[in-house]
Amino acid sequence: MARRKLRMTARVRQHRPERGRTHGTRHVHHDEQVPTMSKLIMTLDGAVVREYPIDKDSISIGRKHGNDIQLNDLTVSGRHALLVTMGEHTYVDDLGSTNGTLLNGARVAKTLVKHGDVIQVGNYQFTYYEDEAVEYEPTMFIQAEIEETQVIDTKASKPSIASRGERLAGVKILNGPMAEKVLELRKPFNTIGFNGVKMAMIARNANNYSISGLKSNKMRRANDVPVLNGKPITTASRVLKEHDIIELAGTRMEFFYLD
Numbered sequence: 001m002a003r004r005k006l007r008m009t010a011r012v013r014q015h016r017p018e019r020g021r022t023h024g025t026r027h028v029h030h031d032e033q034v035p036t037m038s039k040l041i042m043t044l045d046g047a048v049v050r051e052y053p054i055d056k057d058s059i060s061i062g063r064k065h066g067n068d069i070q071l072n073d074l075t076v077s078g079r080h081a082l083l084v085t086m087g088e089h090t091y092v093d094d095l096g097s098t099n100g101t102l103l104n105g106a107r108v109a110k111t112l113v114k115h116g117d118v119i120q121v122g123n124y125q126f127t128y129y130e131d132e133a134v135e136y137e138p139t140m141f142i143q144a145e146i147e148e149t150q151v152i153d154t155k156a157s158k159p160s161i162a163s164r165g166e167r168l169a170g171v172k173i174l175n176g177p178m179a180e181k182v183l184e185l186r187k188p189f190n191t192i193g194f195n196g197v198k199m200a201m202i203a204r205n206a207n208n209y210s211i212s213g214l215k216s217n218k219m220r221r222a223n224d225v226p227v228l229n230g231k232p233i234t235t236a237s238r239v240l241k242e243h244d245i246i247e248l249a250g251t252r253m254e255f256f257y258l259d
Contacts, residue, residue, distance in 0.1 A: 037054065037055060038053070038054040038085075038090060038128065038130050039051060039052060039053045039054060039128075039129050040054060040059075040083070040126045040129070041126065041127040042069070042124060042125070042126050043124070043125050043127065043141065044123060044124055045141065045143065045193065045198060049124070054085060054090065056068070056085075057084065057085055057086075058082055058083065058084045058085070059082070059083040060079060060082050060083075061076075061080050061081045061082070061083070061121050062076060062079040062080040062081070062095075063076045063077060063078050063080065064078035071124055073122040073123055073124065075099050075122040075123065076097070076099075076124075077098050077099070079095050079097075080094070080097040080122070081093060081095055081101045081119070081121055082095055083113070083119075089112060090112070091110055091112055091113060092108065092110070092111055092113050092119050093109070093111075094107075094108060094110070097121075099122065101119065101120070102120040102186075103117060103118070103119055103120075104118055104181065104182065104183050105118075105120075105142075105170065105184035105185060105186055105190075106184045106186060107186070113128045115128065115129060115130040116129070116177070116178055117181075118183070120143065123143075125141065141192065141193055141194075142171065142183050142190060142192045143190065143191055143193075167257050167258075168185070168186065168257070168259055169184075169204075169240070169256065169258060170183055170185055170255075170256065171183055171246065171253040171254060171255050171256075172254045172256065173253050174252040174253060174254060175250075175251060176250070176251045178251075184258065185204055185209065187204065188203065188204050189202075189203055190202045190204075192226070192246070192248055193248075194248055194249040194251075199214055199225075199226050200212065200226045200233050200246075200248070201214055203237070208239050209239070209240040209255070210239050211240055211246070212234070212235055212236060212238065213226060213233040213234050213235050214235075215235060226246065226247065226249075227247045228240075228244060228245070228247075229244055229245055230245075233246075240255045242256055242257060243255070
């Protein structure tokens, strides 16, 4: 399916940390405590664009000037989403955006965000980290693809959340920094990749899900090739079955149906 190619950039407003604004503490010695702060990692196709601390009670995300995080992406609404911190908890709140805000692949309104959760706004993804001392590893990524019929910030009616597929499936990450995380595969097309390189696509069809490899001249090593149940994934489409194991650059994930 042909897709509209969009040029995207991101601009993040600088803001000063509020005095005393911390999220928890990290113990170093017996009675000594060092303040820690939550942070967001903004990525595009798995490649890190920007990392910054959550040092305000609210951080706005959108396409218009004046947002704390301004995204030059036509699939992003003017004021798209808001990240709100209340006490020790952080929430993501969709502001009635045209194309919605996804949390771990599922479209959400106001929802609690936990460590390691992935928020998707347009083509950008934001990984939430509770401790700024934790190193982010820009390795495997899975992203819902922009569809040809997706609304481009107009006043037209919003697209349906659900795909035409009858059953909803997801993948559970089995190892690495995102271990135990479940990502829903709601969109008709979802790409998986490594270090910013798209390597395979999972398609949601009317009666099943299928996976196929994507050719890339950036894949130089033998272990760059994704595998399904131990066999390399080629450009030929293969139907996914319950509990199939997909492996990508050392990250293993299990495919399963959610209903």
